[in-house]
Amino acid sequence: MINDGFSNRRRQLLRLKVLREGRQPQDPARPKAEGVFAPCPDCGRAVSRRTWAERQNVCPHCGFHRPMSAYQRMEQILDPGSFKELDAGLCGGDPLQFDGYPEKLRRLRQITGLQEAVVCAKGRIGGAAVVIGVMDSRFLMGSMGVAVGEKIARAADTARREKLPLILFCASGGARMQEGILSLMQMAKTAEAVSRFQDAGGLYIACLTHPTTGGVTASFASLADVTLAEPGALIGFAGPRVIEQTIGQTLPQGFQRSEYLLEHGFLDAVVPRAELRGVLIRLLQLHGKGGRRRGTAQRV
Numbered sequence: 692m693i694n695d696g697f698s699n700r701r702r703q704l705l706r707l708k709v710l711r712e713g714r715q716p717q718d719p720a721r722p723k724a725e726g727v728f729a730p731c732p733d734c735g736r737a738v739s740r741r742t743w744a745e746r747q748n749v750c751p752h753c754g755f756h757r758p759m760s761a762y763q764r765m766e767q768i769l770d771p772g773s774f775k776e777l778d779a780g781l782c783g784g785d786p787l788q789f790d791g792y793p794e795k796l797r798r799l800r801q802i803t804g805l806q807e808a809v810v811c812a813k814g815r816i817g818g819a820a821v822v823i824g825v826m827d828s829r830f831l832m833g834s835m836g837v838a839v840g841e842k843i844a845r846a847a848d849t850a851r852r853e854k855l856p857l858i859l860f861c862a863s864g865g866a867r868m869q870e871g872i873l874s875l876m877q878m879a880k881t882a883e884a885v886s887r888f889q890d891a892g893g894l895y896i897a898c899l900t901h902p903t904t905g906g907v908t909a910s911f912a913s914l915a916d917v918t919l920a921e922p923g924a925l926i927g928f929a930g931p932r933v934i935e936q937t938i939g940q941t942l943p944q945g946f947q948r949s950e951y952l953l954e955h956g957f958l959d960a961v962v963p964r965a966e967l968r969g970v971l972i973r974l975l976q977l978h979g980k981g982g983r984r985r986g987t988a989q990r991v
């Protein structure tokens with residue numbers, strides 16, 4: 692692991708600013724300063740900047756859930772003042788000396804204020820202590836390299852040691868190609884860490900957001916005790932275009948979207964963003980504050 696040029700003090704200030712303001716300074720989900728309106732990426736209708744902020748990035752016309760930054764999500768889900776980041780300084784290197792990769796990482800760290808594509812933390816939801824990880828698709832499509840895998844695995848280990856529920860918000864394009872086979876190994880590492888946590892009796896809740904694909908879907912995102920998803924999220928391994936080209940058939944309407952997957956038994960519930968925190972509080976209460984005991988998991 693390497694550390695980039697950001698001083699700890701600068702990182703800390705940035706994080707405090709984010710948690711105070713509830714958004715990233717350079718958040719692409721936030722409309723550009725010069726425009727009062729920003730079109731919805733789904734229906735194309737104009738939505739004011741204030742409306743996007745008030746409605747947690749959900750389109751008032753079509754209900755499209757725009758991606759949120761990791762810190763925005765923490766702000767939405769956790770009790771105020773309870774956020775305590777884990778492994779904040781842990782960031783990836785360039786194990787394969789992939790052309791242009793270090794520069795890309797450096798630039799993204801400056802633009803997003805993130806060290807990596809996932810932010811992990813300890814916090815409270817409705818008073819219940821939890822370990823939470825939130826992936827951020829602005830950082831190389833939320834792809835899982837060594838550092839992302841390590842942070843997820845460490846979050847699961849912390850939750851196991853401290854007997855806390857584990858909540859992961861997934862948003863990923865899959866494995867990180869710049870880290871080759873090492874990124875694929877993260878699938879086994881995260882799955883193993885989650886399995887150790889579950890064997891110890893821990894409660895793991897995953898929330899799949901748009902988009903959750905590739906190696907993340909094929910590892911820890913699909914292993915939760917309770918799997919939730921936001922409406923309309925694309926969830927799958929390969930993308931629909933690749934599947935269509937491979938099988939030479941047109942896919943059914945809504946294929947790989949949350950609602951379709953719920954209908955086919957891959958999800959436990961599709962939960963609109965505005966209701967997510969309430970649903971998590973209820974789930975934590977149902978399972979007891981400290982997580983479930985083995986064999987007593989309840990489904991929703």
Ligand SMILES: [Zn+2]
Nearest residue numbers: 731734750753
């Ligand atoms: Zn819309």
